[in-house]
Amino acid sequence: MYYKSLTRLSFGTVLLLSCASLHAGEATCPTLDLKTLPVAACATAKAPYRTAPLSKISYIATTPCPTQIGLKKLLQNVFKGSKNYPGTVTNSTAGSFTCSYKLTDEWKKVLNVSDDVLFLDGTLPSANHVSLLNVPMAGFTCPALETKMIDSIKQSKKMEFEKRFSDGTTLTYALQARRLTTASQATHLFTNLGLNTPDLSKLTSIKASDKAKITKDFKMTCRYEHKTGGEKQELILEGSSMGNS
Numbered sequence: 513m514y515y516k517s518l519t520r521l522s523f524g525t526v527l528l529l530s531c532a533s534l535h536a537g538e539a540t541c542p543t544l545d546l547k548t549l550p551v552a553a554c555a556t557a558k559a560p561y562r563t564a565p566l567s568k569i570s571y572i573a574t575t576p577c578p579t580q581i582g583l584k585k586l587l588q589n590v591f592k593g594s595k596n597y598p599g600t601v602t603n604s605t606a607g608s609f610t611c612s613y614k615l616t617d618e619w620k621k622v623l624n625v626s627d628d629v630l631f632l633d634g635t636l637p638s639a640n641h642v643s644l645l646n647v648p649m650a651g652f653t654c655p656a657l658e659t660k661m662i663d664s665i666k667q668s669k670k671m672e673f674e675k676r677f678s679d680g681t682t683l684t685y686a687l688q689a690r691r692l693t694t695a696s697q698a699t700h701l702f703t704n705l706g707l708n709t710p711d712l713s714k715l716t717s718i719k720a721s722d723k724a725k726i727t728k729d730f731k732m733t734c735r736y737e738h739k740t741g742g743e744k745q746e747l748i749l750e751g752s753s754m755g756n757s
Contacts, residue, residue, distance in 0.1 A: 540639070
């Protein structure tokens with residue numbers, strides 16, 4: 513584990529996702545094929561398109577559903593073979609989430625605060641960040657608090673938790689503590705970690721009171737081009753985490 517002004521955690525478990533890129537901050541559109549294109553092209557709020565049954569991002573088409581697109585793409589697959597349709601991100605709005613912790617007396621003393629609850633706010637810059645949030649084992653969950661995080665929490669510094677996958681890709685979650693209420697103006701008792709610290713067994717970790725909660729939905733717009741019936745057509749998909757957290 514590497515810690516400086518940020519905290520990094522590495523995980524070896526791989527979760528297969530429909531989007532190829534897992535690099536932090538990079539929003540990517542799902543790649544469609546001749547089977548999924550007809551479903552996505554006719555997706556509605558009542559029947560949205562999802563890349564997987566448990567996907568936390570729902571897509572709806574804002575362009576008209578082409579007539580008999582399912583049959584036409586089936587015939588195209590039979591006579592011309594498979595084809596992929598990569599999408600282009602035309603707009604993306606990052607989402608956000610919060611981890612909440614009930615502070616013990618020891619933590620309140622070390623942080624020199626009167627607050628009973630600590631909030632860590634994080635960002636969701638891509639669909640993959642949303643999909644991996646709160647996923648057991650393979651995904652990202654609210655991190656345990658450690659003594660090495662005290663300085664970052666006090667100063668509301670950004671802390672990054674990095675997930676590494678076997679193929680070399682990474683996914684990084686950035687968290688930042690909300691400002692806390694100082695208990696007193698007296699000089700902090702613990703100005704230097706490692707000196708005069710309380711019993712580490714009481715400070716090693718503290719469990720989150722709940723799972724990470726999405727406080728702002730991630731949204732993105734994807735544009736595709738395809739030919740149906742010999743005519744060039746445009747497909748616009750609106751993706752959102754709304755209702756899927």
